Amino acid sequence: MxxxxxxxxxxxxxxxxxxxxxxxxxxxxxxxxxxxxxxxxxxxxxxxxxxxxxxxxxxxxxxxxxxxxxxxxxxxxxxxxxxxxxxxxxxxxxxxxxxxxxxxxxxxxxxxxxxxxxxxxxxxxxxxxxxxxxxxxxxxxxxxxxxxxxxxxxxxxxxxxxxxxVRDADKLDVFKLVQRCIDEDRVEELLPRHKPGEPLSEVLLEEVERTGKGSYKNAASLLDYLLIQLSWVGDMNFVPSLRLLKQSGVLESIFEHFPMDDARVASLLDRLTAPCRSA
The missing domain is CATH 1.10.3210 (Hypothetical protein af1432)
Structure with a gap:
């Protein structure tokens, strides 16, 4: 087992x-x-x-x-x-x-x-x-x-x-799918519960800081969903999966949506994506 x-x-x-x-x-x-x-x-x-x-x-x-x-x-x-x-x-x-x-x-x-x-x-x-x-x-x-x-x-x-x-392959394509919908201004079609332009949920932010994972029940904005996506990096199971994610450039696209001048947010995102940088 x-x-x-x-x-x-x-x-x-x-x-x-x-x-x-x-x-x-x-x-x-x-x-x-x-x-x-x-x-x-x-x-x-x-x-x-x-x-x-x-x-x-x-x-x-x-x-x-x-x-x-x-x-x-x-x-x-x-x-x-x-x-x-x-x-x-x-x-x-x-x-x-x-x-x-x-x-x-x-x-x-x-x-x-x-x-x-x-x-x-x-x-x-x-x-x-x-x-x-x-x-x-x-x-x-x-x-x-x-x-x-x-x-x-x-x-x-x-x-x-x-x-x-399957968990890795699914996540890799969902990363790309969400970014494509954002670029095509179709994100509300894909994620109707996660509103663009709204701030990060403090409850979700604290949960991810504490556990490294986020619950959809605590997510209301597009930023919340993207934060949950970034928590997936640490859940990747194989080095080739991390390499494909790194090569895709999708993490850099996600970062553009966050207030990276906020030290708390920047530090959390750096920690969540560390496995990908070392792959």
Missing amino acids: VEVQATEGKGLEDGLRAEAGAERRKKIIMKIDLEGTKRWFEGYLQGFELSDPMLEMKHLHSYEVMKLGERLTAALGWDEDRSRVGVAASLLHDIGRFSQYRDFKTYHDGDSIDHGDRGAAVLEAEFPRTLADSEAREAIIEAVRWHNKKELPELDEAVAPFCLL
Whole structure:
């Protein structure tokens, strides 16, 4: 068993511990039909109005996360079978979002359902068993279930790396997605609860200073959301993930929104992003 608790400064340690059992995991054969999985995913989505910009955005996001999963598994040196499973889990990670938006017209889990749990339920009920063996199927379902959770439980070492991979790949694309929406003046469409132009929440600021993480319940402004995003840096699990984030330049774009002349804020942001600078 591998303990993968997502606490401040623990992300890389979790990733290293998840990789430490690589030799043992080589004995666990995972098989998946990746191309068949892509076709099934597209077939599943035919039941939704993909012409809706909010659903189209999640459709595109799914493939961007899949591409990041491909890059990360290659950088991590995963074998071909495990890489296919990781890529499939990355593609399917947000499958619960489509029925969430159809049923509730929101992507805010607090006002609807936990989209990771919904996604796992969708896969358990509908993902064909002919496309993946039982080990690959379990790894994908658990990666989808846990990709959005603030804290992770103790996970089986055969499943843990896939959970960590998907969490990293998802965060990397969400960083870019939010900045793109800001640049295109569409951020209120994506984040209707987080108002541009409003100051940082003192409650959230104190929480992040104390714990290294922030709760969405304490976030009301765009700055609050961006602060929570910066807290994700310490939750990255693999060095290649940090390197991709560093190369993207997105952190510098986020910094532009903050009052960097405020010593308290500048010090906190420096601490939150330190793992990326050292990658």
